[in-house]
Amino acid sequence: MNSKHRKKSLFFDRLAEERAGHGYDADEIHRVIELIERSGIQPGWRILEPGCGPGLITPLIAERAGFDGRVLALDISPVMVQHCKKRMEELPQVQVEHGAIEEMEGHRGEFDLVFCFNSFPHFCDRDLALQVAVECLRPGGKLVIAHSNSRQRVNEIHMRAGGPVERDLLPEPQALQRPVESHGFKVLELHDGHDSFFLSAEKR
Numbered sequence: 001m002n003s004k005h006r007k008k009s010l011f012f013d014r015l016a017e018e019r020a021g022h023g024y025d026a027d028e029i030h031r032v033i034e035l036i037e038r039s040g041i042q043p044g045w046r047i048l049e050p051g052c053g054p055g056l057i058t059p060l061i062a063e064r065a066g067f068d069g070r071v072l073a074l075d076i077s078p079v080m081v082q083h084c085k086k087r088m089e090e091l092p093q094v095q096v097e098h099g100a101i102e103e104m105e106g107h108r109g110e111f112d113l114v115f116c117f118n119s120f121p122h123f124c125d126r127d128l129a130l131q132v133a134v135e136c137l138r139p140g141g142k143l144v145i146a147h148s149n150s151r152q153r154v155n156e157i158h159m160r161a162g163g164p165v166e167r168d169l170l171p172e173p174q175a176l177q178r179p180v181e182s183h184g185f186k187v188l189e190l191h192d193g194h195d196s197f198f199l200s201a202e203k204r
């Protein structure tokens, strides 16, 4: 991993215990489930989950993909990866790996869905992340960028947290749609809501 990733991973290492212990509150979990449902995961799907964190939503997507499906959960923070691995012990369809999406290699056309949940703004090189996403999807495969809070709230949280995440801002819808489309996706849905954000796109 490069030095930017290492700096960011230290930040998330420190956050890991707290995230792993708390999970989502009752209000947010409804939105999380609604966003997962909206993603349309089908049994047997192969899913890449970059920025899986401690694996709070990984079981929910793995459950929908079923035992014939597969989830590759990836994170730059070794401590997040440790927590995620522990949680996934009973789910053989989930593989958890340490690494950055920007540095993934050798997965051409392998996935049906790249599911970025509460993670996209944190990627150091978003253009490269989109390039990797399009390459590792099959034709017609889906990209989802989802947040269980409004764009404004997400950006407030990151700015307030400061340090290496203070500029990890979720762009305005059109400013996100443009690079997504220029990397070879067709945007299917883009919802910039008062308590959530959801973009889904299909590989052309």
Ligand SMILES: C[S@@+](CC[C@H](N)C(=O)[O-])C[C@H]1O[C@@H](n2cnc3c(N)ncnc32)[C@H](O)[C@@H]1O
Residues within 6 Å of the ligand: 008, 009, 012, 050, 051, 052, 053, 054, 055, 056, 057, 074, 075, 076, 077, 080, 099, 100, 101, 102, 117, 118, 119, 122, 123, 124
């Ligand atoms: C806010 S947390 C979200 C975790 C999880 N998706 C959730 O909703 O609970 C963002 C995660 O993205 C990870 N991350 C940041 N940049 C990444 C990158 N370039 N590749 C993979 N993971 C990354 C961080 O280490 C962190 O665990």
